[in-house]
Amino acid sequence: MTQQLNTQIFAYTKQLADSAFKAHSLALKGLEKVAELQLAALEKHAQATGEFITDVLETRDAEGLRTLWEKGANLGRQNAERAVSVTQEIFAVTQKTAESLGALVQEQQQAANDAVAAPVAAVKKAAAAATK
Template identity: 90%
Template structure:
């Protein structure tokens, strides 16, 4: 009896550890993708801003400043559009990660149900066999 309980506890612990490892792996993959997206956006933003600042430093007359004013407005709009696009991508990655974690939870829930149902079915079958004899 003790051996059977120990083996069930060991199996449950192993299943729990495997599930935790899979969940951690999924979460880290999602975090890695989000970080890559944010770093790429930051790099692009820094590059565009440094180019604009270089143009500002080279401007010497009023016409150049008017041109820079328009470029600055366009730069602000483009940066906002990039930020929205990156945010949408991050949201998609986060949603995909959450769906994967949800599927993992459902899988573990089904495995737990099966683990409980199998011994009960075996006992019912054994009881039915004893009653019919």
């Protein structure tokens, strides 16, 4: 009886560790993708801002200031659009990661249900055979 209990506990612990590893792996992949998206957006922002600063330093007359004003407004709009786009991509990655984790949880619940149901069915079968 003790051996059977130890075997079941070992199997459950192994299953739990495997599930934790899978969940951790999924979470890290999602986090890695989010970090990549954010770094790419930061790089684009920095490049656009650097170009704008170069234009500011090269401006010498009123016409240049007028052009600079338009470029500044355009830069602000582009940065806002880029931020919204990246936010949407990050949300999609987060949603996909959450769905994957949800599927993993459902898989584990089904495995746990099967693990509990199998010994109960075996006991019922043995009891039915003993009564005949």
